[in-house]
Amino acid sequence: MDSIKRNEIDIVKIGASKINEVDFENLAFGNIFTDHMLVCDFKDGNWQKPTIKPYEPFLIDPSAKVFHYGQAIFEGMKAYKDEDDAVWLFRPDENFKRFNASAKRMAMPEVPEDIFLGGLNEILKIEKEWVKKGKGNSLYIRPFMIAVGTGVVAAPSSHYRFMIILSPAKSYYSGEVKVVIAEHFSRAANGGIGAAKAAGNYAAQFYPTKLANEEGFQQIIWTDDATHTKLEEAGTMNVFFRINDTLFTAPTSERILDGVTRKSLIAIAERDGIDIKVQSVLVSELLEAAKNGSLKEIFGAGTAAVVNPIVGFSYKDDYFELPKIENSMASQLKDNLTNIQYKLAEDTFGWTVKI
Known part of the structure; x- marks a missing residue:
């Protein structure tokens, strides 16, 4: 992955790094950020010169359209360090393509590859000491874009800001995860923006998730x-279900995000001879499998969590505990994926990209 040309980016280094003030053994996900950020504006119909500068707040007009009409998108990525101190990205081209698909759906300008991937390469070179070695350690990467154009007319903005910020990370979730199956609330609808990583998708989840939390559940399994x-x-x-020895996951659609971790796990499962089917699973089928004992595992998959096993689920007035399985499919797939990401196993797919 090529860096952006030096004469096409301004770099302002921080005077003194705060890295020595950070306790890397006790990180809360997404709370600590590195010394620098990348900023690039789109205005007057053109992308401006990007800048890497010290991480800091910035002023924004109260009438900025991001506040009023929600034009905001983001991505989630990670950088990893191998035992030789080299820094690697995992399938960054997929995040780049999905970011621009989200931009298109939200009537925002697509970000050029040299700014997104080239700029990312350059900031990671500067912040490489923030990427710690060891399986489980990573540098979470948050590219995002917001509408900063002013005015409260209900129309797309003409001025946008693309940024990349970085956060050292360990695991996203801790402890057991129990879920409730949604009966009323929906994450997304046909014709909507569920397949885009739009900020509003996540805000809309907070209230039903809060209700689930109050009942003792950590998350929701969304239904159509x-x-x-x-x-x-x-x-x-994204979510996977193991019934007997077959793994199921829903096909992507206008409602379901095309997860990079999801598609990677599908490819690894196919390579390793796991019977995997990309098809819809019905609530009734899950309930029947839970009752007859054929439901073995449920797990979520995403960049932040990688693979997160679910220990039980609730539907209506019934709760179903899942069996505890040694050497589960979830653990096997997580190990096989993270071994590729950390360069502990051969990357037969060509997914990893060196910085």
Whole structure:
């Protein structure tokens, strides 16, 4: 992955790094950020010169359209460091393509590859000491774009800001995860923006998730908006179900995000001879499998969590505990994926990209 040319980017280095003030053994996900950020504006119909500068707040007009009409998108990526201190990205081209697909759906300008991928390469070179070695350690990457154009007319903005910020990370979730199957609320609808990583998708989840939390559950398994009979996603993750020795996951659609971790796990499962089917799973099928003992595993998959096992689920007034399985499919797939990401196993797919 090529860096952006030096004469096409301004770089302002921080005077003194705060890295020595950070306790890397006790990180809360997404709370600590590195010394620098990348900023690039789109205005007057053109992308401006990007800048890497010290991480800091910035002023924004109260009438900026991001506040009033929600034009905001983002991506989630990670950088990893191998035992030789080299820094690697995992399938960054997929995040780049999905970011621009989200931009198109939200009537925002697509970000050029040299700014997104080239700029990312350059900031990671500067912040490479923030990427710590060891499986489980990573540098979470948050590219995002917001509408900063002013005015409260209900129309797309003419001025946007693309940024990349970086956050050292360990695991996203801790402890056991229990979920409730949605009966009323929906994450997304046909014709909507469920397949885009739009900020509003996540805000809309907060209230029903809060209700689930109050009942002792950590997340929700979302069902389709029309009938609430099809199982779709788990919280902010794609979701997999193991019934007997077959693994199921829903196909992507206008309602379901095309997760990079999801598609990677599918490819690894196919390579390793796991019987995997990309098809809708019905609530009724899950309930029947839970009752007859053929439901073995449920797990979520996403960049932040990687693979997160679910220990039980609730539907209506019934709760179903899942069996505890040694050497589960979830653990096997997570190990096989993270071994590729951390360069502990051969990358036969060509997914990893060196900085």
